[in-house]
Amino acid sequence: xxxxxxxxxxxxxxxxxxxxxxxxxxxxxLSSIPSTPKPPxxxxxxxxxxxxxxxxxxxxxxxxxxxxxxxxxxxxxxMAALLCVAWGAGxxxxxxxxxxxxxxxxxxxxxxxxxxxxxxxxxxxDAITAPPPR
Numbered sequence: 001x002x003x004x005x006x007x008x009x010x011x012x013x014x015x016x017x018x019x020x021x022x023x024x025x026x027x028x029x030l031s032s033i034p035s036t037p038k039p040p041x042x043x044x045x046x047x048x049x050x051x052x053x054x055x056x057x058x059x060x061x062x063x064x065x066x067x068x069x070x071x072x073x074x075x076x077x078x079m080a081a082l083l084c085v086a087w088g089a090g091x092x093x094x095x096x097x098x099x100x101x102x103x104x105x106x107x108x109x110x111x112x113x114x115x116x117x118x119x120x121x122x123x124x125x126d127a128i129t130a131p132p133p134r
Contacts, residue, residue, distance in 0.1 A: 005131065016064045023057055024087065031091050035100035050088075050110035051117075057084050058118025065119075066126050077119045084115030 030053070062080035065071060071079070088111030092103035 054114030062119030
């Protein structure tokens with residue numbers, strides 16, 4: 001087994017679940033922070049944060065699905081985005097119990113867009129870096 005193939009196998013088996021669970025815990029921790037009213041801003045920082053955080057989640061889930069199921073392209077992207085938006089919907093519902101926070105469809109849309117783009121990046125990077133077929 002080539003060293004790069006061995007390294008990819010180790011990363012696939014070890015890094016996936018702990019990384020995913022750590023990222024989900026981070027999202028939950030951030031959602032648990034009470035919010036105070038802020039003055040309106042021209043730049044939607046909140047939506048950009050949702051886009052970035054769920055972009056990383058989409059990347060992790062897309063990468064794991066691609067490696068563990070062997071599925072390709074659009075099916076991995078769709079599955080990853082749906083799993084991530086399900087977590088996002090639960091997160092938005094949870095936020096209704098946090099002081100100063102409330103659920104938002106706009107936040108959920110940003111979650112979905114981030115997850116979709118993150119999963120697409122994972123599939124693209126995996127396709128580019130995968131060893132050629134024998």
